[in-house]
Amino acid sequence: MKNQRFFLGIILIGFGAYFYLEQSNIPVLQPYFTWPSLLIIIGVAFLFQGYGAKEYHAILPGVILTGFGLHFHVVNRLEIWPDHIGIFILILALGLLLQHQKTGSGLFHGLLFLFLSILLLFYDRMIVWFGLLNNGVSNVWKFWPVILILIGGYFLFIKKK
Incomplete structure (x- = not known):
């Protein structure tokens, strides 16, 4: 990071406020x-570093850390x-889609992970919606992780630009 003033400033303000409020013993914030x-x-x-200093590579770790922190709170x-x-x-x-918005790269990866997350989050409902348990496709459906492994192997070992 070339200009770290945003990153350093937010870290110092954030940690300072965190420790000050922790010492204040406010019951609602405990x-x-x-x-x-x-x-x-x-x-x-x-x-802030990504958007404020226009160092767009910092957007992805920012979204991941903020998102994981919010997830564990909620x-x-x-x-x-x-x-x-x-x-x-x-x-x-x-994170990948927001970074793509500023850099123009990573759209495929962002959409791929979006599709995978939707598949994982709604897996049980999709089985019921499509009636996969009733028509014998359920045995084939159990092997979708193998399909992901094969596609990943294709991109890693076979596809050359």
Whole structure:
């Protein structure tokens, strides 16, 4: 990072406010003095660096850290929030798509992870919607992870530009 003033400034302000409020012993804020809050502070610093200093490569780690921190805060407080690996992949997809918006690269990866997260998050509902359990396709459907491995192997070992 060329100009780290945004990153350093947000980190110092965020950590300073975090520790000051922790020492203040405000009862309402006590549940938020955990490691996910520190992830959010670091993620927001990356986002300010990415958007404020126009260092767009910092957007992806900013979205990932902020998203993971928010997830760990919200997952035990909201019943509707899914505690599923699909959420982490969705956060990654969002980061890639936001970075693509500024850099013009990563659209394919962002859409791929978005599709995978939707598939994982709504897997049970999609089986019911498509009637896969009733028509014998369920045995084939169990092998979709193998399909992902094969496609990944294709991109890694076979496809050359």
